[in-house]
Amino acid sequence: MEIKGGLTVAALQVLDKHNYVAWTVRVKTYLMAYDLWDLIEGTTGPPSHDEAAFKAWSMKNSTALNVIQISCGPDTFSKIIHISSVKIAWDTLAKKFLRVLEEDNYVDWSVQIKTYLKAHDLWEIIEATTEPPREDDEAAFKAWSKKNSTALHVIKISCGTKTDFEIIQITSAKTAWDMLAEKYAVPTGSDENGNVDYVQYEALREALKSGDWNAVEEFLQRQPDARSAKITFLGQTALHLAVIAGHECIVEKLVDVMSVEDLAILDTDGNTALPYAISAGNYKMTACMIGKNNNLVSIKYSKSSNIPANRAFYNGHTELAGYLYSHTPLEHLTQENAVDGATVCTFAIYSRCLDSALDLIRKCPRLALAQDNEDRSPLYALADMPNAFPSGDGLVFWKRWIYNYCIYIQPAWATKEIRLNIQDVEKSRSDQIKFFGSGMTGASILLNRIPGAALQMQKELQWFKEVESIGIPRCKEYLNTDGLTPRELFTKNHIDLKKEGEKWMKGTATSCTVVGALIVTIMFAAAFTVPGGNNQDTGFPVFLDERLFMLFIISDALSLFSSTTSVVMFLGILTSRYAEDDFLESLPRKMIIGLSTLFFSIAAMMIAFSTALLIMLQGQYSWIIIPVICLASVPVTLFILMQFPLLVDMCMSTYGPGIFDKKMGRWV
Known part of the structure; x- marks a missing residue:
C-alpha cells in the first residue's frame, strides 16, 4: 500500500x-x-x-x-x-x-514501561528534577503538557483496576510513577546502602517461570551469587520461584548447586521454599529439599505458626504429611508445652491418618491431652469424629442411644455453610470447588435429564460420595449453624426426592411383578401340557424324540426359572426398607437383575411358543407359520423398546464411570 x-x-x-x-x-x-x-x-x-x-x-x-x-x-x-x-x-x-501492573510484578512492569517511555522520548518527564515550565511560557508549557499527558496515559492504561483507581485523580506522570514506586516499596538500583537492583535478575526470573534450565544455568554461571540472592521485591530466591512455578527438574538442579544454608533463606513473608511445595502437594520437590536440609521440617509457617507436617495434614496431602512427620525430630514435637506435637496429632486425626497420630502418642502419651495451637486435644479430635471408626455403628441400641443423646460434644466449628474448599494445583490453586451438604438440588436441569426419581436419588448420592471422598475427612463432621453435619443436611434436603424414588421403584416393581407372575403361570402350565400330548401307553410325550421338542422344553424351563427370579427380585424391591443408601446400589441392583431376567423370560417364552407351533404343524401350512413367528417377536420388541433404555441407564449409573474422572487425584 x-x-x-x-x-x-x-x-x-x-x-x-x-x-x-x-x-x-x-x-x-x-x-x-x-x-x-x-x-x-x-x-x-x-x-x-x-x-x-x-x-x-x-x-x-x-x-x-x-x-x-x-x-x-x-x-x-x-x-x-x-x-x-x-x-x-x-x-x-x-x-x-503492555504488562498490567499487579502486586507481584512491579519490577518487570516498571522495566517495560520505562523502555516504552524512553522509546517515545517521554522518560524525561519521569526523571525530571526541576519543576515543569510556568504557564506564562505558553510554548514550553504546552509541549510539556502534551508529553506529560501521553506518559500519564501510558501508565494508567497499564495499571489494573484497583491501582488505576488510586492514581485516577493524579495529573502528573512523575507523581503517579513515584506513588506506585512508593506503594510497592521497590528499590530502583544498587547504592551504598546495599539496596538491591532487582532489574538485573529479570532474565533469571523469566527463565525460572518458563522452565528454561539452560538459561538459568547460564545466568548462574555469570552471577554465582544469584543462587542465594533475593531476586524479587518479595524477598524470594531462585528456588522460591522455581517451586512456585512447579518445575521439578529445575528445583532438583538448584538444590544441588545451593548450600544447605541457602535452602533456609526466608522471603518477606517469613517462609522458605518448602511451604510452597507443600501447599502444592508436590512430594518430589519436598523430598528433594528435605533430603539436603532436614532442618527445614522444623521451620514454622510465619502466618499460622504450623510446622510443615501440620500444613500437609491440614491440606489433606496424607502421603506427603506422613513423609514430613517421619522426618520431624521427636524432640521438636515434644518440647516445651508440646503444642506442635498435639497439633500434628489433631490434624492427623482430622485427616484420618490415624497411624501417624497413634505412632506419635505411643512415643509420647502425654500428647493425648495436650492442647494444640487451636486449644484442642487429640482426644477431643477423636470424640469429634465418631464416623471415623467402623465400630461406631456396631453398638447395641441402648449404647447408641446413650452415645447420641446423653453425651453432648460441642462441635469444633460452627459455620454458616458447610463446604469443602478443594484447590486445583495445576491451575495455580486459583480455582475452588465448593461442596455444600445439600448436594445438587432435586429440581436441577441435570437431574431432570435422568429418568426416574430413584436414579435421580442415586445420582445425588453418588455426587455426595464422590466429593466426600476427595475432600478433607475432618469436614464430614463440621456443623452448620443449624447443628447439621453435611450428611444430615443432605438427608434433610432430599426427603421429597427419596419419597418420589420409593414411589417410582414400587410402581415399576409392581407392574413388572404382574408380568412376571403371568409368565410363571403360563410356562408352568405349558410344561405339563406339551404339544401333541402324551402317549397313552407309556405316558411320555408323543414328540419326545423330536429335536424341536427338546428346544421347547429347554426354552420353557429357562422362561419359567428366569421369570420366577424376576418376580423374587421385584418382591425384594417392594419389601425393601428404602433407606437412603439403598438407592446407591442395593435397589438399582435388584431392579437390574429383575428387568434382565424378565427380558430373558419373555424372549424364551416366545421361542417356546414358536417351537410348539412348528412341532404341531409338522412343516405344513408354512404360509401361516412364518407370519405367526414374526408376530411372536412383536411383544418382545415392544417391551424392549419401552424398558430396555431404563435397564441401560441403570447399568451405566450403577456400574459405569463415576461423577469425576477416576484418574484424578485428590483436589486438596
Whole structure:
C-alpha cells in the first residue's frame, strides 16, 4: 500500500507479542511523517459541528487506522477489527501488550514501561528534577503538557483496576510513577546502602517461570551469587520461584548447586521454599529439599505458626504429611508445652491418618491431652469424629442411644455453610470447588435429564460420595449453624426426592411383578401340557424324540426359572426398607437383575411358543407359520423398546464411570 511519497506500509514491522515497543516506535515515526500522530496523541475528540473539519478528521483517522491494521498480524487484527477510532485502537493494543501492573510484578512492569517511555522520548518527564515550565511560557508549557499527558496515559492504561483507581485523580506522570514506586516499596538500583537492583535478575526470573534450565544455568554461571540472592521485591530466591512455578527438574538442579544454608533463606513473608511445595502437594520437590536440609521440617509457617507436617495434614496431602512427620525430630514435637506435637496429632486425626497420630502418642502419651495451637486435644479430635471408626455403628441400641443423646460434644466449628474448599494445583490453586451438604438440588436441569426419581436419588448420592471422598475427612463432621453435619443436611434436603424414588421403584416393581407372575403361570402350565400330548401307553410325550421338542422344553424351563427370579427380585424391591443408601446400589441392583431376567423370560417364552407351533404343524401350512413367528417377536420388541433404555441407564449409573474422572487425584 502506497500512501504518498513512495513510502509503503508494507515496510512496517508486523506486530507480535515480542516486538510491541519497537513496533510502536516505527508506527509513531510513520504517522508523524504523514502528520497523523496528533490523532493518537490528542486529547480532544473529532469535531462535531464543522462538517468540513469532521470530514478532514475522518479521512486522517481512516488513514492512520489503516496503517495500524495493516501492520498487525491476523491474531492481533481480530482484537481491533470492529474499532473505528485510531486512538481507541492504539490504546487497545497498549492494554494487550503492555504488562498490567499487579502486586507481584512491579519490577518487570516498571522495566517495560520505562523502555516504552524512553522509546517515545517521554522518560524525561519521569526523571525530571526541576519543576515543569510556568504557564506564562505558553510554548514550553504546552509541549510539556502534551508529553506529560501521553506518559500519564501510558501508565494508567497499564495499571489494573484497583491501582488505576488510586492514581485516577493524579495529573502528573512523575507523581503517579513515584506513588506506585512508593506503594510497592521497590528499590530502583544498587547504592551504598546495599539496596538491591532487582532489574538485573529479570532474565533469571523469566527463565525460572518458563522452565528454561539452560538459561538459568547460564545466568548462574555469570552471577554465582544469584543462587542465594533475593531476586524479587518479595524477598524470594531462585528456588522460591522455581517451586512456585512447579518445575521439578529445575528445583532438583538448584538444590544441588545451593548450600544447605541457602535452602533456609526466608522471603518477606517469613517462609522458605518448602511451604510452597507443600501447599502444592508436590512430594518430589519436598523430598528433594528435605533430603539436603532436614532442618527445614522444623521451620514454622510465619502466618499460622504450623510446622510443615501440620500444613500437609491440614491440606489433606496424607502421603506427603506422613513423609514430613517421619522426618520431624521427636524432640521438636515434644518440647516445651508440646503444642506442635498435639497439633500434628489433631490434624492427623482430622485427616484420618490415624497411624501417624497413634505412632506419635505411643512415643509420647502425654500428647493425648495436650492442647494444640487451636486449644484442642487429640482426644477431643477423636470424640469429634465418631464416623471415623467402623465400630461406631456396631453398638447395641441402648449404647447408641446413650452415645447420641446423653453425651453432648460441642462441635469444633460452627459455620454458616458447610463446604469443602478443594484447590486445583495445576491451575495455580486459583480455582475452588465448593461442596455444600445439600448436594445438587432435586429440581436441577441435570437431574431432570435422568429418568426416574430413584436414579435421580442415586445420582445425588453418588455426587455426595464422590466429593466426600476427595475432600478433607475432618469436614464430614463440621456443623452448620443449624447443628447439621453435611450428611444430615443432605438427608434433610432430599426427603421429597427419596419419597418420589420409593414411589417410582414400587410402581415399576409392581407392574413388572404382574408380568412376571403371568409368565410363571403360563410356562408352568405349558410344561405339563406339551404339544401333541402324551402317549397313552407309556405316558411320555408323543414328540419326545423330536429335536424341536427338546428346544421347547429347554426354552420353557429357562422362561419359567428366569421369570420366577424376576418376580423374587421385584418382591425384594417392594419389601425393601428404602433407606437412603439403598438407592446407591442395593435397589438399582435388584431392579437390574429383575428387568434382565424378565427380558430373558419373555424372549424364551416366545421361542417356546414358536417351537410348539412348528412341532404341531409338522412343516405344513408354512404360509401361516412364518407370519405367526414374526408376530411372536412383536411383544418382545415392544417391551424392549419401552424398558430396555431404563435397564441401560441403570447399568451405566450403577456400574459405569463415576461423577469425576477416576484418574484424578485428590483436589486438596
